[in-house]
Amino acid sequence: MARGDEGLTLIEMMVTLAIIAIISGIAVLGIGSANRGATVQAEAQRLAGRLRLAADEVLVTRRSLALAADRDSYGFVSRDAATGRWAPDKVGLLGERHRAPAAVQYVMPSTAPIALEPDGLGEPFVVVVSGRKDSWTVTYDGLNVVAAPAPGAS
Template sequence: MTRVGGHIFKRRSGMTLVEILVVLAIVGVMAGVVTLGVGAADRGMGVETEANRLADRLRLAADDVLVTRRPLSLSFDGEGYVFTRGDEAATGVVDALGERHTLPAGVRLIGLGVASPLAIDPDGAQPVAAFGLAKGDRRWRVTFDGLNALVEPVTEGIPR
């Protein structure tokens, strides 16, 4: 018991609702951190991530070409790729698509029946192009028709 100014208060054992809510909030945050951390070592380094990134950038390039009505080129090799426009200043690099993208270690990019550079025409006149990305036994194909890019896993047909 505690005496304060003539009043006697009994101390109760246990936790208040606020204390319980604080503990639950801390547990929730920690669970979220653990969940997001699972597989983080390979995040951003996987071949699937790179295939999706290439497809997104191809879609962005197609949109840029449709809006500006100026063609782009995709120059690529096994280690990376870059989008360029012939009339850009010195480097030819297109600002919206950034500098050359270098693939992570172990990921390879192969043009499947398409040579570098690939022209992206505002009239959509280019044929369907396919790219293969491989890392170890994991392989993905990016198919680009001039407007859209599709990503799909493959089991054979793309060299390592």
């Protein structure tokens, strides 16, 4: 019998099944992913993560940063050495302004930039991330950041 007439080897069969399993797994994980990022919880956790990154950046570099936000977007700013004014930070993810999905808004304690100080003595604050059905709070105490469902939220 010639080599080509024998059919598939066990190795070929296993490789084929592995490829099918990987492609199926990717397809299953992708189902519904278009809606995942738009939830209030995801937005609150994203803000908390960026706030943690900013707090770490402040501790490591010993320079002040501030959270600058309005109802539908936020970003981090640093003081420009030449002018003394707040300007978008030069650290990529922090300097980029994040826009909330249409159904989500941020309720800030102040319209002015909220400073994060290297010594951890900055003013603690709470940002409420709200949507149509629920709300989350992002609490910063000068060192730690916590995202949690808002009290009384369903």
